[in-house]
Amino acid sequence: MPDAPPESPVSNAADWTVSELSGALKRTVEDSFGHVRVRGEISGYRGPHSSGHAYFSLKDQNARLDAVVWKGVFGRLKLRPEEGLEVVAIGRITTFPGKSSYQIVIEQLEFAGAGAIMAMLEERKNRLAAEGLFAAERKRRPPFLPAVIGVVTSPTGAVIRDILHRLADRFPRPVLVWPVRVQGDTAGAEVSAAIRGFNSIPAGGLTLATGGSIPRPDVLIVARGGGSLEDLLGFSEESVVRAAAESAIPLISAVGHETDVTLIDFAADLRAPTPTAAAEMAVPVRADLVAEVAQLHARLRASFARELDRRRSDLRGLARLLPSADAVLALPRQRLDIAGQRLPRALKANASAHRLALTGVRSRLSPQVLVAALTRRRERVGVVAARLPRELTANTARHRLLLTRAESRLRLIAQSLRDRRERGRDRLENARERLRRCQRQQAIERAGRLDGAAKLLTALSYKGVLARGYALVRDSAGAPVHAAAGITAGDALEIEFRDGRVAVQAMASGPDVPPSPSRPTKARAAKARAAPLPDEPRQPTLFDT
Template sequence: MTDTPTESPVSNAPDWTVSELSGALKRTVEDAFGHVRVRGEISGYRGPHSSGHAYFSLKDQNARIDAVVWKGVFGRLRIKPEEGLEVVAIGRITTFPGKSSYQIVIEQLEFAGAGAIMAMLEERKRRLTAEGLFAPERKRRPPFLPRVIGVVTSPTGAVIRDILHRLNDRFPRHVLVWPVRVQGDTSGAEVAAAIRGFNSIPAGGLALPSGDLIPRPDVLIVARGGGSLEDLLGFSEESVVRAAADSAIPLISAVGHETDVTLIDFAADVRAPTPTAAAEMAVPVRGELMAEVQSLRARLGGALARGTERRRADLRGLGRLLPSADALLALPRQRLDMAGQRLPRALKANAGSHRLALTRIEGRFGPQRLAALVERRRERFDLFAGRLASALRANAGAHRERISRARERVEGLRTRLKPALLRGQQERVRRLRALEQLMQALSYKGVLARGFALVRDANGVPVHAAAGIAAGAALEIEFRDGRVGVVASEGAVPPPSGPAQPARPAVRKPARGRGALPDADSQPTLFGG
């Protein structure tokens, strides 16, 4: 019995390509689910891709699903994805054939209850605190009495009316309102832009084309009424917190009621429980200030009056301790009377003393004494005159001798100078003649005088060879006594061949001494070296 091959069964099922199967699965999944709401925790989010799309996952305890947000949808999302945030994603389920996987294309994100919002805010607060945006040393005290107050709030709500009403009651100030939305998807971006816009106003104010001037605020108030946790999310956005922390103008946060807490409260310089309280913190009470000023003025006037009266009483007391004018002048007057009584006697005694001294001196200035004094002075003068004449004669002799020696030295130098000048002149004449002979020997005029001629071309350049002369070329020949112009009749002609000239024996010439002229054979000539 022989074995026969078993035939494979034939199937009626059609063959699918991979692309056809992937497309069929994609259509089946999209038709079966359409739009869905998926609750889960965002995982693997690293920010938007370079293309603008965002890729991450949604997970729970037991499963994970890929998620994608296209670039055009990402900019419209009210809630931006954050790592670890629990959300409800609204979108459609589809497949990705390139990886044989399915994913959700998100069109909208919602918070998964208040707990998710609080967890997100706590995580954001922790991260911004680590960056130092909530540090106490960054906060500044608002000015006591600002000239201009900037308010960032909705222009149509009750908050701005409450702030203006309280400012008018306490201390009217110039108020600038930057209108923003205080609720919704764009509220955070508008509040951040308003804070940065107020800070961008120059210190001197911003001039408008109309000629008006927008002053720079001295303090900012960011205000909003109460609301739910989701309503106040715009004031907890990271852009708002960073704008508040970077504000160079002191900022007062007045968002919600006293129990409402947003992240801008931690970045602001001062947190007010309500918008009305923020207006109270911004300005003092004008009436209280005026009353305090009046009280201080009254206290100052009373203090000045009491001080003046006290000094006046002290002056009167000190005046009573001073003696009278008569008491002060009594002793000097008595001394003056006693001196007046002693003055006549003292004058007589002084005159007698001087008379006695004059009498003693009178004997020393008699005629005989003066004549002797004059005679002694005359003898000393004659002695000095004789010594002066001797000194003058001796000095004149010495000068005369020095003059004679100098004259002899000058005569000797003059005698030596004439031969020296003559020898120098002769040496210069000899050298000049030698140079003249050398110049005549080196000049080509001497060569022309011996019967040679100098040929030049039309440009006046000397011609050294016949090979460079073409037929019909204009030439100029210079002889000893003049120049002649000629025209070449033909080209160069080789010289005739003849018996070789015997070589001239070399003649050894005596060496020339210094200053001797070079001989004719060693001199360079016009036609060679």
């Protein structure tokens, strides 16, 4: 009897579905790698997807890892992905069951050391240089003595103090400060907006609603103190470089110290090693100009004196070469004496010649000749008198015929004019009616636009803010107070509410002094404004009202 085939072993392991196994793997990977830092080079980045998510890969010499940045995280990234950029990605590892693959969900990106930053800056510099933004022919010399200087920097740092001190020492000029952050995520956007904001001011200045005006600067200074390579990255952003290259106002870059280099230095018209040097480039030394003007004035006076002496000497030399008056008049005086001697004989000869001519004419004026001429003239007059009645009758008839024809033509013209007048009256009535309709329609449209403008004015007016429960604090000069740091004890203040104004006196000063218990306040704290620099005249900014 043949042997029976052996039975297959029976396993008690449970069966997995594909979805169950994929879910288990996903949970295991996410539990084990919930927070990782991965260093690699960005590859395959083509910008955000139409959905707003970004997909690319991180790679090194031996491996490749898929990466994804969700739409909500992409807008908050301090460092935006760029092709070929070496970064450190912070996030969590997860799986994608649809493709049986794993990937990193990035929550934050950082530079992988200074070398990565330098490589990114070098690539950006080459790309912008290829567009011609750093070309020498685009750069312009700032004016020799600008009327107004615009400064883009932080209003609370030492940089603005150095610039103002140097300008006061060399040649005081009005300064407009556009306050910006010079470090952080929003530094680049604020600096580029400030440069474009200064360029948007009209040539004649910007008139404010309060009646004042903001002049257009003649030169711009973009300044910041020294710092690390990461601190200065805001001034190497592409938006800042393009704003500096497009600036119609000459721009001086003064970012960092002499050894610090940013991309705005290549796009600016001039690069200053320090902010103080930028102020020196912007204005000349007033004392030197005064001395030079005095020297030129002295040279001009000496030149006039020398020229006057030279011409006086030339006049004396020419006067010596001129002949005397007797020598000049001697020959004309001799000719006059000769002519005087000949004049009596010439007068007698002329009278004799005219007497002879008159004798010849008298022979032709005898009475017989005159009577014969008179008889011929009388005969011609008689002939003309006999023809005159016939000519007058014919001429009268001819003119009567012409007048008759002219009368007929005038009647036709008068009838045509009456017809044209009637047609013109009809057109005038039609035009008057159309004008009335147009005026009514235009009045309706302008009333609508006026109503919209009135609503917009009401919405933008600070009176609406006061109506919502806020209050406006002014100092004794009537200027708005934006910060408690600018108030000292005993200052007279004026508080404007929705329904009127109240005069008060400050009892204490300082941002940390608690309010007086006798007068609790409900007004919200206004946004702080930087206090004026000590011992320095405060310069106006674009945010002063």
